[in-house]
Structure formats: C-alpha cells, structure tokens
Amino acid sequence: MVFSASPRLRVTPLYLPAMQSVRLIEPAQPLVDQEIPDPAPAADEVIVEIRAAGVCHSDAHYRAGRGRVALPITLGHEIAGVVLEIGNDVTNVAVGDRVAVHYLVSCGKCHDCLRGGEQFCAHGEMFGKERDGGFAEWIVVPARNAVLIAPSIPFDEAAVMMCSTATVYHALRLAGLQPGESLAIIGFGGLGVSALQLAGALGASSITAIDVVPEKLAAAAALGAVGIDARRDDLANEIRRITGGHGADVVLDLAGIASPRLAALQSLAPGGRLVLVALGPQPFTFDPYADVLTRERRIIGCSDHLLSELPELMDLARRGDIDLSSAITRRVPLEAQAINEVLDDLDRGTSHLRAVVTR
Numbered sequence: 001m002v003f004s005a006s007p008r009l010r011v012t013p014l015y016l017p018a019m020q021s022v023r024l025i026e027p028a029q030p031l032v033d034q035e036i037p038d039p040a041p042a043a044d045e046v047i048v049e050i051r052a053a054g055v056c057h058s059d060a061h062y063r064a065g066r067g068r069v070a071l072p073i074t075l076g077h078e079i080a081g082v083v084l085e086i087g088n089d090v091t092n093v094a095v096g097d098r099v100a101v102h103y104l105v106s107c108g109k110c111h112d113c114l115r116g117g118e119q120f121c122a123h124g125e126m127f128g129k130e131r132d133g134g135f136a137e138w139i140v141v142p143a144r145n146a147v148l149i150a151p152s153i154p155f156d157e158a159a160v161m162m163c164s165t166a167t168v169y170h171a172l173r174l175a176g177l178q179p180g181e182s183l184a185i186i187g188f189g190g191l192g193v194s195a196l197q198l199a200g201a202l203g204a205s206s207i208t209a210i211d212v213v214p215e216k217l218a219a220a221a222a223l224g225a226v227g228i229d230a231r232r233d234d235l236a237n238e239i240r241r242i243t244g245g246h247g248a249d250v251v252l253d254l255a256g257i258a259s260p261r262l263a264a265l266q267s268l269a270p271g272g273r274l275v276l277v278a279l280g281p282q283p284f285t286f287d288p289y290a291d292v293l294t295r296e297r298r299i300i301g302c303s304d305h306l307l308s309e310l311p312e313l314m315d316l317a318r319r320g321d322i323d324l325s326s327a328i329t330r331r332v333p334l335e336a337q338a339i340n341e342v343l344d345d346l347d348r349g350t351s352h353l354r355a356v357v358t359r
C-alpha cells in the first residue's frame, strides 16, 4: 500500500457547518427560513457576525419581484456586527472590531469607480440583492467594505446608517447644503429622520417636513422641524411662508409623488436645489422657463452613496451630531415570519419608521 505525501492533513467533516438565514427563493413569495453553508473568507475578505440588519423598503420591492435580484438570495443590505475572522491579506480591520458593511462591492478599476461614481460600476454587486445579505448569522465581505464603528454607536443605528442615512448624506452633499440654508423634506420616514439630523449637523437654518401621516408630522415636529400636510393646495406658498418668504434653498424628495414634488420645485429660492432621492413611478412635469430657468434652480438625481462618505457619517454619529435612536421604532428576531410581517407593513404603508433585525 502506498500513501501519497500530503503537506496538509485533510479531514472530511461529518457534517457541513450551516447558519440560519432568511431568504427570498421565488419572486412575489414570502421569505423563508433556510440553513445555508457557513461563509469562508478569501484572502482579502472578512467574516462579520451580524448583530443588526435593517429592513429597508427596497427589501419589500425585491420580495415583490421588482429589481434585478439574483435568486435565491439572503436579503438585507443594512448590516453591522463584529469581525469574526479575517483573510490572510487583511490589514484594515482585526478580529473583534465593531464594523458596519458598505453594501456595494465595486471593481475599483473602471471609469465610474475611478471618477468617484462607484454606484455606477458595471461590475458592482449589492449585498442582499446580488450577493447574500444580512438576514443571516454571518456574512463574508471584502475587507474594504467594512467600516469601523465607534463604541458609542449601537449596532442597530450603525446598520441603518448604511442605507437611508448614507443616501440622504449623499443627497445633501450633492445639493451642497451650506450653513444657514433652509431645507424641506418631502416624505418623513426613516430617511427623513436621518435627513433632519444631518441637516441640523450641517447647519441648516430651518427644516420643513412634508407628509400626510399625522404621526410622522408629529415626529418631525418633536425633532424641531415644521410639519406641513402634503395635500395642502397652497403647499408651495406655505413652504415660502415658513422660510420667511425666501423659499427653500434645498428640497429632498424622499416620497416620489408628483404633486408635492412640483410644489417643492416651485417653492425653491433662486439658486435652490431639488434633489430627487425616491423612486417615483409618476411622471414629473414642470415649466422649464418659470420653474427652473428664470430662478437658476437645479434638479439633481441622487443614487446610493459612496464608501468614502461612510467614515464621515460615522464621525458625525460619534460626535453625537446624529442620533438615530428615534428612527428605529421596531426590532424583530432573525425569523422569516417576523421579517415578512415588517415587509407586509412596508407594502401597506406604516407609521413605523425603521425596523431592524437584531441578534
């Protein structure tokens, strides 16, 4: 009998280690509990033990079969946890570090990546959409996607910052909001709370929140904003009145509904900027001359955010400039039924702000 020499002892495990996950198997069907193999890190990757995963409105869209989703897949793209294992080449994080996960894996080499537009990378893949995401016990991610979080920031707040907060931060940067400028927010959900706090940290002079749900307007008022019912016929005049007749300098549209969007555009001060953040199926018609040209207003599209913005965001949170504790109104376990109920509520419309899967 001849034994071939082997440099490594190979052991065949009696069972394959598996982890709990909540997955979308078929479009327009409820998510299901499923055990899937444990992830293993490549040399430039880390494994994160997930402590919090935010449930996003996008997850409801993906479950409904909308969007380019690689099925079957573990949903969840707002992720924070503890580094459990690192690949051989990893130097930016260590085992035991508290991290949040940037949800887009981009190539870093193409024209868009190099010009600072990584969200348009043709090779980009998103956790919870094109790669397995955060509704699971662990996740494997490129080490550069792991963003350190300060000890004072809870995991659930760090998780939520990775999507909604990061998106509105990107929107405010695109708008170039300056200290002393006024902001109006259309649609006061999870993104609205983040927008309000970030705008405060950036020195906004006044913040107006526009919504139709009384609880949301009350929440905005409790955080120092002036609330307006979006159904008012004189919405543009009302925004102008609140801003001392000047008009809003920046409007973030977080709702995607045509009539308040138009009213907000018409309420803008000269040089004002309307940033379109929400997906809106309705066409948006405006008068290019009266509504835009004569007042040098700008309409800006906003898509996702950049990895480079996340440490800045974490720094604002560490300094206490943003506190998302009021944005999280629901915590659920890592179970398909609980997550499906949250998604059902998002489909129906809910007075809840953010829900987070916590472990």
Ligand SMILES: [Zn+2]
Residues within 6 Å of the ligand: 056, 057, 058, 077, 078, 163, 164
């Ligand atoms: Zn999201």
Ligand SMILES: [Zn+2]
Residues within 6 Å of the ligand: 106, 107, 108, 109, 110, 111, 112, 113, 118, 121, 122, 123, 124
């Ligand atoms: Zn790229």
